[in-house]
């Protein structure tokens with residue numbers, strides 16, 4: 001069966017060049033990067049080369065990049081690390097943190113854990129377009145605010161947040177600013193200087209690198225308590241024997257992403273727009289969720305009224321097409337997506353929403369095949385929906401099926 005992968009926001013395939021770059025460090029170059037002998041120094045120089053590659057992608061100094069186990073760790077390290085380090089050190093009470101209501105659970109659940117320890121958290125709303133208003137962030141700042149954490153690009157809607165403007169607000173009020181850029185890095189230009197962030201989370205598997213590897217950009221001078229205690233690895237900022245092959249893979253993936261950033265973005269956006277425009281133009285009661293312009297080139301989130309999302313994903317999978325109802329880590333949850341609720345969708349609307357996310361390997365043929373299969377799947381599922389039949393009778397124009 002033909003297989004089409006339109007779930008690249010969940011994860012991307014490992015690039016063959018990345019696998020090749022990693023291979024020696026999984027086989028003959030097995031040294032511990034902290035050892036002083038030849039084996040260790042080979043590993044260390046590979047990690048340092050990877051650090052330079054990663055730093056270049058985000059316009060950072062290599063020394064400000066720390067390798068981690070991925071986006072979740074980078075988010076947790078930033079959030080707990082800033083709050084714990086803020087004076088009085090080690091205390092969570094009496095401090096305040098600002099996040100948006102559409103953050104990934106790696107941030108949201110960390111914020112909730114902070115609340116249990118006594119930190120106050122403000123969850124800033126987003127508009128129906130899925131974008132945070134920097135004025136709302138500014139209004140939420142209090143004298144005891146120690147951190148603002150706003151994601152760069154949303155994983156469900158693809159909406160890109162005004163990070164640069166929020167960076168200016170944070171600087172003006174002298175508050176640390178973290179951004180979860182897991183969905184943005186490798187897909188759109190990311191420049192830590194321009195953005196004005198103090199901390200920025202990266203995950204390699206979102207741009208054709210290995211899973212379980214990521215990075216955290218930490219601006220020089222940032223007062224951050226460590227998440228893990230152990231050896232003096234990563235200049236005392238992240239304990240644990242370096243994942244040499246992982247870092248090398250992440251670095252290579254960063255280098256590849258930087259090489260093709262502009263051209264890949266243009267190509268993916270064109271494919272995404274063809275998919276989306278064709279769906280919106282030919283399938284009745286299909287509506288885009290989130291802002292059309294301010295979003296990643298890879299992502300389209302569409303709700304098909306009177307279609308049950310999980311059923312849609314399964315029916316598409318049976319035809320060989322992988323898409324999703326939202327974040328991979330939330331699938332199976334009975335609650336509708338917090339992101340879609342935050343932009344004002346009802347439970348039913350949230351449950352009928354589908355995320356299509358393209359990657360560098362997506363082709364025109366993939367989109368053609370999806371467009372061939374999709375209308376029939378929607379029609380089939382709607383034929384099972386009593387509400388759709390009712391609406392079709394009461395409003396024949398809006399609900400009429402086209403071939």
Ligand code: PLP
Pocket residue numbers: 009010069070071072073075104106151153154155180182183202203204212213214327328
């Ligand atoms: N943040 C965002 C926005 C994500 O989309 C993801 C992954 O889905 C993560 C964080 C978690 O990253 P990782 O899978 O590397 O832990």
